Amino acid sequence: MRRIISVLLENEAGALSRVVGLFSQRNYNIETLTVAPTEDPTLSRMTITTSGSNHVIEQITKQLNKLIDVVKLADLTEGTHIERELMLVKIRAVDSERAEIKRTVDIFRGQIVDVHPQMYTIQLVGTTEKLDAFIESVGAALVLEVVRSGVSGIARGARTLSLVPNPVRVSS
Amino acid sequence: MEQLSGGDMLIRSLQEEGVNLIFGYPGGALLHVYDAIFRQDKIQHILVRHEQAAVHMADGFARASGKPGVVLATSGPGATNTITGIATAYMDSVPLVVITGQVASHLIGEDAFQETDMIGVSRPIVKHSFMVRHAKDIPLIIKKAFYIATSGRPGPVVVDIPKDMTNPTDKFDFEYPKSVSMRSYNPVVDGHPLQIKKAIDTIVAAKKLVIYVGGGAQHGQAHIHLKKFVERLNAPVAMTLMGLGAFPCTHPQALGMLGMHGTYEANFAMHNSDVILAVGARFDDRVTNNVKHFCPDATIIHIDVDPASISKIISAHIPIVGSVESVLKDLNSALDKKTIDRERFKTWWKQIESWRNRRCLDYPKGEGQIIKPQRAIESLYRATKGEAFVTSDVGQHQMFAALYYPYDKPRQWINSGGLGTMGYGLPAAMGVLAAAPGSVVACVTGEGSIQMNIQELSTCLQYNFPVKIINLNNHYLGMVKQWQDMQYGGRHSSSSYEDSLPDFVKLVESYHHVGIRVDRLDDLDAAMDECFRMTNRLVFMDIHVDPSEHVYPMQVRDGNMADMWLSKTERT
Numbered sequence: 001m002r003r004i005i006s007v008l009l010e011n012e013a014g015a016l017s018r019v020v021g022l023f024s025q026r027n028y029n030i031e032t033l034t035v036a037p038t039e040d041p042t043l044s045r046m047t048i049t050t051s052g053s054n055h056v057i058e059q060i061t062k063q064l065n066k067l068i069d070v071v072k073l074a075d076l077t078e079g080t081h082i083e084r085e086l087m088l089v090k091i092r093a094v095d096s097e098r099a100e101i102k103r104t105v106d107i108f109r110g111q112i113v114d115v116h117p118q119m120y121t122i123q124l125v126g127t128t129e130k131l132d133a134f135i136e137s138v139g140a141a142l143v144l145e146v147v148r149s150g151v152s153g154i155a156r157g158a159r160t161l162s163l164v165p166n167p168v169r170v171s172s
Numbered sequence: 173m174e175q176l177s178g179g180d181m182l183i184r185s186l187q188e189e190g191v192n193l194i195f196g197y198p199g200g201a202l203l204h205v206y207d208a209i210f211r212q213d214k215i216q217h218i219l220v221r222h223e224q225a226a227v228h229m230a231d232g233f234a235r236a237s238g239k240p241g242v243v244l245a246t247s248g249p250g251a252t253n254t255i256t257g258i259a260t261a262y263m264d265s266v267p268l269v270v271i272t273g274q275v276a277s278h279l280i281g282e283d284a285f286q287e288t289d290m291i292g293v294s295r296p297i298v299k300h301s302f303m304v305r306h307a308k309d310i311p312l313i314i315k316k317a318f319y320i321a322t323s324g325r326p327g328p329v330v331v332d333i334p335k336d337m338t339n340p341t342d343k344f345d346f347e348y349p350k351s352v353s354m355r356s357y358n359p360v361v362d363g364h365p366l367q368i369k370k371a372i373d374t375i376v377a378a379k380k381l382v383i384y385v386g387g388g389a390q391h392g393q394a395h396i397h398l399k400k401f402v403e404r405l406n407a408p409v410a411m412t413l414m415g416l417g418a419f420p421c422t423h424p425q426a427l428g429m430l431g432m433h434g435t436y437e438a439n440f441a442m443h444n445s446d447v448i449l450a451v452g453a454r455f456d457d458r459v460t461n462n463v464k465h466f467c468p469d470a471t472i473i474h475i476d477v478d479p480a481s482i483s484k485i486i487s488a489h490i491p492i493v494g495s496v497e498s499v500l501k502d503l504n505s506a507l508d509k510k511t512i513d514r515e516r517f518k519t520w521w522k523q524i525e526s527w528r529n530r531r532c533l534d535y536p537k538g539e540g541q542i543i544k545p546q547r548a549i550e551s552l553y554r555a556t557k558g559e560a561f562v563t564s565d566v567g568q569h570q571m572f573a574a575l576y577y578p579y580d581k582p583r584q585w586i587n588s589g590g591l592g593t594m595g596y597g598l599p600a601a602m603g604v605l606a607a608a609p610g611s612v613v614a615c616v617t618g619e620g621s622i623q624m625n626i627q628e629l630s631t632c633l634q635y636n637f638p639v640k641i642i643n644l645n646n647h648y649l650g651m652v653k654q655w656q657d658m659q660y661g662g663r664h665s666s667s668s669y670e671d672s673l674p675d676f677v678k679l680v681e682s683y684h685h686v687g688i689r690v691d692r693l694d695d696l697d698a699a700m701d702e703c704f705r706m707t708n709r710l711v712f713m714d715i716h717v718d719p720s721e722h723v724y725p726m727q728v729r730d731g732n733m734a735d736m737w738l739s740k741t742e743r744t
Contacts, residue, residue: 010356013303014291025296055483062480068300068320071356163355 002031003057004076004083004153006161007046007064011037015069019046022067028052028060032085032128032150040163043071049128049151072161080156086123086149087131088113092142093120101138108134119144176346178307179204179338180211182271185314187214188348191242193233193606194218195226199246200286201273204338218606218635221627223250225599227257228625231266232603235586236561238391240267240321241603247273248286251332252293256593258328259297263590264387264414267326269317270294274303274334290332299327307337308344315349324359325478326391359477363494363502370490371449371473372506378447378471380520381407384430387414387589388452388476388496394418395582397500398451404507406514408524410438412453414589417579422558427524428533428578431459432727433571436532436736436744439727441524442467443734450474452496455485456590465732475499532725532738533575538718541692545569545644545717548696549576552614552642555700560612560640561604563587565597565621568650571723573616595624601639602632612640612704619645619673619714629683632710640703641712643676646719654722658737659729676714685710 009015016035023030028050035046050060057075064070076083093101098120105112105122108130114121124134128151135143155161176184182205186194195218198206209217220226223245230241245254251272261268275284291301300320302313310333317329336342375381389398395418402409402425409419410430419426430438442448448470453459460466466486474481474488475496482491492499535546549572552560562577564570564587579585586604588596601615622643632639644650652667677687686709690699696715703711728735728743737743 013305014295014301017292018295021295055487059480059484062484066478066480068354068357 001054001057002049002051002077004081004151005048005050005061005064005073006076006153007048007073008038008071008161008163009035009044009046010069010071011042011044012069015044016046018067018069019048019064022063023050026059026063028056032148034150034152043163047150047152071163074155074161076153076155079159081153082156083127083151083153084125085128085131085151086125087134088147089122089124089135089143090145091120091122091138092118092144094118097142101142104134104137108137110134173345173347175343177204177208177338177340177343178304178310178333179208179340181307181310181344181346182314182333182338183208183212183215184346185311185348186242187212189314189318190239191215194242194244195220195229195233195603196244197223197226197246197250199250199273201247201275201335202244204335204340205244205273205333207340208338217244218631220599221630222625223253224257224595225625225628225631227254227268227270228260228593228596228599229603229606230268231257231261232563232586232600233607234261234266234268234603235600236583236604237607238583239607240269240318243268243270245270245272246286247275247290248288250286251288251290255294255297256595258294258330260588260591260593260596261328262297262299264588265326266328267321268328269314269321269331270328271331271333274332276336277305277334278336280334290330294330297328298330299325301330301332304331304333304337307339307342310337311346311348312352315352316354319352319354320357325481360479360493361495361498363475363492363499365502367490367492368499368502368506371492372503372510374447374471374473374490375405375449376507376510376512379516380444380446381405381517382441382445382448383407383409383419384412384442384448384450384453385409385415385418386412386451386453387418389415389418390582391452391495392497394452394497394500397497397504401500401504401507404504404512406517406521408441408521410434410442412456412459412589413574413587415453416574417584418582420580421578422580427528429574430733431456432461433575433723433725434727435575436530436725436738437524437527439725439733439736440527442470443732444523445470447471447473450476450488451500452476454481457485460485461727461733461735462730467733530738535724541694543690543693543696543715543717545572545646545721546576547693548642548644548715548717549573549616551696551700552616553577554697555704556612556614560584560614561586561601561608562614562616563597563600563604564616565618565624566592566594567618567621568646568654568721568723569616569618569621569644571651572644575723594621597621598625598639598641599628602628602637605637605639614640614642616642616644618650619643619647619676620649626679629680629685629710633683633685636708638706638708638710641710643712643714644717645673645676645714646717646721647673648719650719651723653719657722676712680710680712685712687712687714689714689716691716
């Protein structure tokens with residue numbers, strides 16, 4: 001089953017390689033991984049999407065927690081959550097195709113961020129499925145280049161993953 | 173405030189940690205540090221002949237004493253030579269601080285002379301690692317390194333120090349931190365009271381209980397609480413290779429080692445149990461055999477300080493995260509409130525006695541003057557009255573030393589269980605002697621393993637480590653040959669050295685040690701006694717044993733715990 005694991009990580013040199021190394025060392029699957037510093041410059045926030053049986057996911061969270069640089073983590077898929085991915089995509093757009101593509105972009109609430117006589121560069125934000133669906137609607141034949149950010153996720157409601165204690169804490 | 177250079181801060185920090193011995197080998201990147209060592213007299217440096225051996229020595233030191241071992245190795249090849257030692261310590265949860273030199277900061281990444289990305293190379297086999305980026309951080313990093321190495325599930329920590337960080341002309345205020353706390357690292361010590369209660373309820377209701385003891389029970393005072401608990405319950409105890417001695421092997425409730433080469437009674441008791449209390453053990457594949465068939469009727473209670481070890485291989489019905497010492501103490505307290513019917517295991521013990529009567533460790537004595545390897549270990553046990561520290565290498569001799577020398581004390585049996593590192597035994601024995609000078613230390617080895625770190629005979633001469641090397645010489649890589657005999661139709665692919673073995677007696681004599689060759693059974697006991705009479709000398713006993721001998725019992729591959737070969741022809 002697909003899971004989204006959020007990790008608060010010490011913003012130290014080498015911390016990222018410890019996480020990535022753990023996944024390859026223990027033969028766990030990584031589908032996407034995003035990482036960036038947070039409002040607290042000593043912390044990075046990482047979102048990993050992975051898949052595996054419950055047993056494997058339990059091991060992944062335990063092994064991640066064992067890394068000294070991991071401060072806290074939560075499996076977002078255990079509760080309701082919001083996930084977003086950013087995609088930049090270059091699409092061939094010539095003649096009559098241009099209008100049709102523009103319509104599709106509007107339907108998906110994307111934006112055309114760069115225009116060229118033969119192509120559009122489109123920015124789209126959404127869940128992984130939405131981005132996949134966009135590519136499918138446009139048709140793979142027109143897609144010239146795709147860049148995806150990987151998933152970033154956050155829990156819905158009062159739950160937060162942070163150092164500050166809060167009334168309803170996500171499991172850590 | 174005192175002003176010190178990075179090199180001096182490093183050595184002072186080690187002194188503050190109570191370190192009095194370092195095992196290492198100098199080189200360009202560490203010359204400032206070695207100069208700092210020269211200018212003090214609180215820490216002695218043992219100069220090894222190969223960095224791998226330095227790590228094994230520190231490891232033997234740590235396992236014998238319970239204190240962290242410290243290693244110093246230079247950048248590049250010095251650092252990479254430590255890798256096998258670090259991996260060995262990692263697999264067996266041994267607290268080490270391995271300090272490696274690194275090329276100067278401005279050269280990092282330029283493929284400089286003797287540059288290796290040590291943090292990268294060692295990453296999968298360390299508990300944690302640090303690269304020093306500012307010399308002033310050295311005291312805090314060393315404090316953290318020792319804290320991490322020794323707390324929770326112990327393990328090796330690498331500290332990589334670029335040469336310019338130890339420059340004698342750059343000085344900083346030195347103050348060693350009194351304590352350290354890390355927001356991302358807070359190992360659990362005490363077990364959850366609810367889990368303790370569940371565990372004790374299950375234990376007192378059990379009819380066929382087995383206590384399965386691993387290396388985690390070697391730490392602190394765990395063995396005292398363990399013995400008390402086990403005796404109050406009158407429960408049988410099976411030990412892993414790493415757990416031997418945490419409960420006395422000669423105790424009437426001890427069933428000996430379990431697993432691949434475990435005893436008939438230990439493996440049968442496990443397989444037929446209704447409750448297993450796993451104490452600091454991790455259900456290694458050398459224990460469980462095929463996990464699908466593992467102990468089908470058992471409720472598993474698992475105590476481990478490392479949550480990731482629980483339910484990794486075998487799902488625990490009652491997990492207890494905490495140090496073995498603390499949890500056993502709490503289990504004893506919880507037991508106070510229970511009435512224990514000592515008769516309730518009567519039927520269980522009767523069954524176990526019937527398995528014991530199979531006498532699975534009996535072996536054919538052989539003809540004439542042939543020396544069976546088992547017999548050599550029995551001779552060692554007799555000559556040392558069962559009280560020696562025994563280290564071993566890896567292979568048949570290791571299993572014979574585990575099965576035929578019953579260890580009664582924790583930390584007495586020291587071997588590379590997880591990684592299975594040939595070449596471990598001799599340097600580990602040296603480390604034991606460094607930790608406990610004057611004690612009797614035997615290294616049980618084979619002619620294959622001993623050659624993997626034999627250069628340390630020279631270090632033994634320099635620092636007078638009177639290790640007693642018990643070389644079970646069968647002219648083969650015995651365990652490889654055994655598997656080839658059993659599974660590859662006796663095709664001995666690259667498991668013999670033909671006639672290229674050295675004359676070990678002459679070899680050790682060239683290092684001014686004593687060598688004794690034993691070929692005849694009649695000479696064995698007298699030679700063994702003579703060996704241990706020479707308390708201040710390194711003695712190399714080259715004992716020529718029966719090359720056709722196999723280690724039994726041996727689990728049948730892919731079976732359950734109780735599927736075993738008991739000899740070349742009998743199986744369960």
